[in-house]
Structure formats: C-alpha cells, structure tokens
Amino acid sequence: MNTMQNEKLGAISELIKDRRSVRAFKSDPIDTDLITELLNVAVWAPTHGLREPWRFILYKGEARKPLAEAMIRTYTAEEKERLAAQKLDYFMQIPAHLVVVMNEDPRQKQWEEDFACVCCLIQNFQLAAWEVGVGVVWKTNPFIHSPNFREAVGVKPGEKIVGLLHIGYPEQVPAVRPRTDAREKLIIKESV
Numbered sequence: 001m002n003t004m005q006n007e008k009l010g011a012i013s014e015l016i017k018d019r020r021s022v023r024a025f026k027s028d029p030i031d032t033d034l035i036t037e038l039l040n041v042a043v044w045a046p047t048h049g050l051r052e053p054w055r056f057i058l059y060k061g062e063a064r065k066p067l068a069e070a071m072i073r074t075y076t077a078e079e080k081e082r083l084a085a086q087k088l089d090y091f092m093q094i095p096a097h098l099v100v101v102m103n104e105d106p107r108q109k110q111w112e113e114d115f116a117c118v119c120c121l122i123q124n125f126q127l128a129a130w131e132v133g134v135g136v137v138w139k140t141n142p143f144i145h146s147p148n149f150r151e152a153v154g155v156k157p158g159e160k161i162v163g164l165l166h167i168g169y170p171e172q173v174p175a176v177r178p179r180t181d182a183r184e185k186l187i188i189k190e191s192v
C-alpha cells in the first residue's frame with residue numbers, strides 16, 4: 001500500500017474536496033439500481049464488530065407523496081399554512097429520498113460506535129454519488145424525531161433515523177464553503 005508520504009493528494013482527496021451538498025435537483029429520474037450500487041459502496045464504511053447497524057428505506061415515484069405528507073403533518077398550523085404546498089412540490093420534484101435508519105444499541109459505547117459508522121456510511125454514499133454526478137443532501141430536520149413521522153416510515157422503537165437523504169442530478173451546485181485550515185485547530189506534540 002502507498003503510504004502517501006511526500007506525495008501529491010490523489011483522486012479521493014479531490015473528490016472529498018469537490019463534493020457539495022445539493023439542494024436543487026433536476027427532476028430527471030434516477031435509476032434504483034444505481035442507488036443500490038452506491039449503497040453497496042457505502043456499506044464498506046468501518047463498522048466496529050462488523051455490526052452493520054443500518055437499514056434503508058427508499059422513496060421514489062408516487063411513494064414520495066405519503067412521505068412528504070408525513071413530514072407536513074409534523075408542522076404547526078401556521079407552518080402548514082405557509083409551507084405545505086411548497087414542501088410537497090419540493091419533495092415531489094426530487095427523484096429519490098432515502099431514510100437511513102440505525103439500530104440503537106442500548107449500550108453507550110456500542111451506540112456511539114454505531115452512530116459514527118452510520119455517519120461514515122452516509123459520507124461514503126455522498127462521495128460515491130458525487131463521483132458519478134449524482135447530488136445528495138443529508139437532512140436532519142426536526143421531523144426525523146417525530147413519533148408520527150417515525151411511525152409513518154415504519155421506523156421501530158430501538159431504531160434512529162440518522163438522516164433523510166435527498167438524491168438526484170444537480171440542477172445547481174452551491175458555491176464552495178471553504179473550511180478552516182486544520183493547522184488552526186491542531187496541537188502538535190512531538191519529541192525528538
């Protein structure tokens with residue numbers, strides 16, 4: 001294996017830096033086989049004890065409507081009045097939505113490890129998607145904690161929704177949001 005010492009960063013580094021969260025999608029359909037292929041890359045995330053504590057629910061076509069309606073039901077009356085129609089249109093315009101569900105281990109150490117690895121899985125998915133021109137945004141809106149929404153998507157007690165991913169071909173790629181140089185947050189302790 002290449003140790004990368006003193007070498008130029010490669011394609012994966014470029015991909016990581018190039019990826020953006022996409023919020024404006026073309027309505028072009030996205031193939032289910034492509035999504036499952038991307039998921040089969042994503043599942044190579046590190047997972048302690050090989051627990052693989054994830055499962056997925058994919059919404060496409062007309063099935064997006066009850067998903068959007070479940071989300072809208074979590075709104076207050078004022079939010080419904082102001083946002084319902086617009087949010088329904090937004091959900092129906094995005095070709096696919098993926099609910100990423102984690103099994104919640106009652107032991108804290110295992111819970112933390114499992115949450116961490118599901119987050120790794122989501123980032124793997126986002127990167128693999130970006131590599132083939134597919135955009136993703138990872139959503140954690142308050143409705144993912146709503147008992148009614150959880151029930152509507154079939155998430156059971158002992159499971160957590162880690163994210164709702166919107167997936168499709170980008171209509172618009174947001175401007176880069178530069179990161180703080182890691183050296184500003186790095187303390188080096190090195191003995192010679």
Ligand SMILES: Cc1cc2nc3c(=O)[nH]c(=O)nc-3n(C[C@H](O)[C@H](O)[C@H](O)COP(=O)(O)O)c2cc1C
Pocket residue numbers: 019020021022023137138139140141174177
């Ligand atoms: C755990 C997590 C939750 C997020 N939740 C949301 C969200 O609810 N809504 C949203 O628009 N973006 C969400 N994002 C995307 C971030 O806003 C995005 O990563 C950030 O603005 C940096 O932009 P970039 O991903 O294009 O570099 C989330 C990202 C993470 C990692």
